[in-house]
Amino acid sequence: MFSLILHRGRRSRELHQWRNLMKAAPVINLLLPLQNASPPFTESFSSTTTTDLLSLEDERKRKTFTVSYLIDSLGLTTKLAESISMKANFSSKGNPDSVLKLLRSYGFTNSQISSIIATYPRFLVENPEKSLRAKLHFLKLNGASSSELTEIVSKVPKILGKKGGKWISHYYDYVKEILQDQDKCFFSSSPKQSNRTRNVSVLRELGVPQRLLLNLLISRAKPVCGKERFEESVKKIVEMGFDPASPKFVNALYVFYELSDKTIEEKVNAYKSLGLGVDEVWAIFKKWPFLLKYSEKKIVQTFETLKRCGLTEEEVRLMVKRYPECIGTSEEKIVKSVETFLELGFTNDEFVMIIKRHPQCIGLAADSVKKKTEFLVKTMGWPLKVVASTPIVLGFSLEKFIFPRCNVIRALVSKGLIDEIPAISTVLTSPKLKFLKLFVEKHKDVSADLVSIFTGDSSLID
Template sequence: MYSLILNVKRSTELQKLCSLVYSAFSSVSAATLSRKGQNFTVSYLVNSLGFTTKLAESISKKVIFDENTNPDSVLTLFKSYGFTESQISNIITDHPNLLLQDAESSLAPKLKFLHSMKGASTSEFTEIVTTVPKLLSKKGDKTLSVYYDFIRDVIQDDKCNHSSLLPQGNLENKIRNVTALRELGVPRKLLFHLLVSSYQPVCGRERFQESVKKVVEKGFDPRTSKFVQALHVVYQLSDKTVEEKIDVYKSLGFNEEDVWDMFKKWPNSLKFSGKKVTQMFEILKKCGLLDEEVVVLLKKNPQFLRVSEENIVNSVETFLGLGFSKGEFALMIKRYPVCIGFSAETVKKKTEFLVEEMSWGLDAVVSHPQVFSYSMEKRMVPRCNVIKALISRGLIKSELPSVCSVLACTDKVFLRRYVSKHDDKELVAELMGIFTRVHKAGLKQ
């Protein structure tokens, strides 16, 4: 009996081990396939649509494919309807999911219907679809027709009077409310995004009117994207919920005016739960900031609320690992809060360049943490190479100029300060050559 139990136990343990191995293998395989698909997607977007690598990488986070048959069919279909390469690129940039749709069964019928609509020229048709590619995600000829007519009228700056033609319900509400926003001065691009999206702010009547009134009273400019962001937030929150959120901020040392100032800078600041706001407050205190310093920091930069605890911890570890003290890290946050958001690679690369290659101390970086936002190729390397050339010629004999005087100024000021001021024309030409050669190389990358 004992032998039987032992065998069963061993068999169970073996099954668990096999399951763990299979799970680990599956995870690795899935990750490998995902990377392969992302690499293929980036390559395809760069080679077929002329996207920059940076843009292609951004899009590959939204859509991934590992073969070109379907994307090729989609691009061919657009070309057959008269879309230019530039228009196709804009469409895919705005709505990359179209590359995953079936060209014949999904996209072709919609394009055929819209192209055949009475009075639509090819140029008008391609302009409308390029302006609002998400239109192609809508279903039903009647719905497509109503959206298309409305968009065409807005583009042509005609009056939008379709109320007698509209189907009852959500679509009528959306077009009526989008028309009201148009009259307030909301830009076309923002209008169309609201029209074709599934978001709620342009649905209903009373709630919409009440929300718009509140946003206008807070002083938001309808011509800006912040107006639409604020409308989203206000529409979603009841008065009671807003009061509860304000009370949380008050408990942390803010006053009500502070909360609304933060809202105007970044409307999403009111979307976060009281727990999230309190948690962020405590995390920033652990970075070495006092209560009143955290209040000042968040008042100036409410976007900090969206930074995860993990990112902040990683940032602290990165800076401390490079030799900065906790006090210096806190000082940098106060001087330039967004330095928390830079990747470990960026922070290491730029710190090592300034300290090891240029011999500036860590205190120089602490005094001007904005250096982490400067481009290595376009600003830091060209300017620092000029400074090194001046040092090698004995033209800078004492201590190095400050990081701020070298990197914070414009190109024009830098050249006047360190290049054109010299009387030796050959030297000026040589320094300009150093600056321009590296600068142009950086721009091409």
């Protein structure tokens, strides 16, 4: 079943061609040939599978424990608890208990604690005496009442992410001022009104939600503290049709506020020089406003790096239209991505196909790609070329999405209910209801067991 996994000879040839290509690229200075390359994918299976699977199982147990803890201790929804567990997880309740005890001692309710933890899951695994108590104590010493402290910090937990007492107090006062004024009506003609308060009022009237307003107050760029520049920026954004309720509205505000018209024109011209029309540039900007945050040098370098990966100029332009975030990907990360796929046995042509079909793959972490590819090929038996033809699956969560579906399929095969593993697209890209209809509801005699497997009980797999 695994005979289609590519052999060492082809892998070595592809890596050799890739290194020679990168060495020949004069615009790239940071690309170094691989040193002490790891064993090819086919040879590393036998030596790493057991360890990797144990590691995955340990991580799964930690996440399961974390989800249960958060649901039981704070009454979180399963969805929110699972989201937090993806960023910070633990296997015992000692440290998180200390964190919750500390926050409750300051008067935070479970709902307010949930807001803080959702923003900073890492607090659950850090020493609360070092990460939390000092900051909360500083705010209390500077005159914050218990009710003010809990309201403001829970509404803008990012205050706790600031370093240094001066900055924590500074941003705390910003937010406090706006919260106190939020029920009042301000007009820009008021002589006593600060720029910050007036500008926040303007954004509120436009429909920018409170959560985005409060985050604006603690940003380093301070786009709500100016006057003429703020008004000009907001006018441009509104005229372009940005939805005030969307984070993209705020992101565009950052860009227009920070960059001069001349600088913006220079960056648009950089994209024009690479074959994009002005209308196309602004269409991409509406999709991802940070498109104009990068220097002309960075824009050109990213285009050149992607071309040297094997993409044509037109393919690079199409990639930027579909996934503009790729402009911000470092040269090192792009090269690491290529090397990761080649080391796993994919050919250079297959790698090009992967990023053409699902550009987001260029930014995936190497360890994540390796774990997912190993599971899909070694455990499920899908050839590498099949994975390459459906690269969107590499962006799915291994624990939350791939395992549940694939475990159902493995159970069906082990019980003799289906003869072979279905196509990867049928298993992993079908809508949830269609998947359940095809592989769970259809087998009524064991549907209860299959549902249990689908929801996470892998012990039922033979």
